[in-house]
Amino acid sequence: MALKKICLVTTSPLIVNFFLVPYLRRLREIGEVHLALDTSGNVPLKETSGAITYSIPIRRQIAPWHDLLTLIQLTRHFARNRFDIVHSFGPKAGLLTALAGWLARIPLRLHTFTGQVWITRKGVMRWILRAADKIIATLNTHILADSPSQRDILVEEDIVRAEKCKVLASGSVSGVDTSRFRPDPVARGELRAALGIPLNAMTFLYLGRLTRDKGILDLARAFDSARLESGYLVFVGPDEDGLQHGIEHLCGPGRAKLRFAGYTPAPERYLAAADVLCLPSYREGFGSTIIEAAAAGIPAVGSRIYGITDAIIDGRTGLLHAPGAIEEIAACLHRLANDDALRSALGNAARQRALSEFTQDRVMSAVLAFYRGLLDV
Incomplete structure (x- = not known):
């Protein structure tokens, strides 16, 4: 045949x-x-x-x-x-x-x-x-x-x-390729060193195209509002809307804690270096980066919109917030930055779900x- x-x-x-x-x-x-x-x-x-x-x-x-x-x-x-x-x-x-x-x-x-x-x-x-x-x-x-x-x-x-x-x-x-997206302490140390981020510093990650629809300006405002003393925010992905300057402006003095990495063929290394993934998007079919983060044992903060609500179980594998709600996003960032036990529990549950449902x-x-x-x- x-x-x-x-x-x-x-x-x-x-x-x-x-x-x-x-x-x-x-x-x-x-x-x-x-x-x-x-x-x-x-x-x-x-x-x-x-x-x-x-x-x-x-x-x-x-x-x-x-x-x-x-x-x-x-x-x-x-x-x-x-x-x-x-x-x-x-x-x-x-x-x-x-x-x-x-x-x-x-x-x-x-x-x-x-x-x-x-x-x-x-x-x-x-x-x-x-x-x-x-x-x-x-x-x-x-x-x-x-x-x-x-x-x-x-x-x-x-x-x-x-x-x-x-x-x-x-x-x-x-x-998600679970042999690729997994906890990796070696990559975590190497990438943090390359980015100039201390090994014990709280690190939030946005992974994807830098566009307004993804809510990254909201994320910048929330990061500034949260005022996390040892917090860093890393953006990884092509800057399609030319937003880097605007993000830096929104964060004011906190811009020193921002990192922009551009497009990468190895997103798994950035996930290994992160503590929390952020996806404050206004539209999303599913949120594949959330499941990739989950496979790496990283919990997520995301918008309560269709698509993302399938990828995050609120309070179990991550935290959801209303789209565009700056102070609510800031509260999620602050909560996870200051509760190691919660962050660990959410990350472990997220990884187990990724391994059972989304391989x-x-x-x-x-x-x-x-x-x-x-x-x-």
Whole structure:
């Protein structure tokens, strides 16, 4: 029997490096894997695992003329290769793949929702972005959500029918590699030394893209408000909105306790060096960094929004706060900085939950079983 042809589509090597390498590895068991993405940026692909890779100029930003040309290119690519299934990740890749897959008559069209851009927008832009998600859900034959609460929102907002949308295992895109994300005292000491942070200093970590939607300005204000004598705050990730100067300004004299590391291919080292992960986001599909931190034995402070509420059990594996509530965030930081026993208990419980529910093997086994059912292999 001929190998099934599978094409994964996304916008950036960042998404592949953080989430999709397990797909490239495991899907080879059932078919010929292709990968289409925009490789024009500065971030290299970490691994392709033998996948046949194509560069398609898929921009994350709205660019109508460019998007039309990309749609034509993607449709031709699909038609020429006659894929059995196409699977998209991310809003722009999702919209273009849904349209191109439908036009090219690809029999199985799958999209994974990982958060809704429109949830924080208002007016015409909210309507446009919401309509794009509706098109994605309508034109694809199957839909996945990376958390139960995100699935609930998609159904409640009439984006997708309940019977069409599934969550695999307990959620997340590809689970967490527990051999990589784990407590590591050696890395903890090395990285703290490199950052100029004392070994016993309380260290909070933000890990991800530096954008306003992630609530990092709220985090800066809360860190300043908490006035932690020995506290440090580390930001790791690309500064997409140019926020570093604003963060430093908000922290005033406390800016000496800030560290900015930029993009890293080794987030596990920063997690090993941290005491608490912070994700004060306004929108999140799941919060994969929370589970990665959990696997490393690190509790999290996060917004009480859909997606994050699946990743943090409030009072058991971390602490939740209302989105945008500066003083509430500050209180969470202060509480964890001054209660070693609580911080340790939350971290231990978070690690046990990550090991039982969110391992990469468990999640990817569910993904592979789902694919086998779709492709009848």
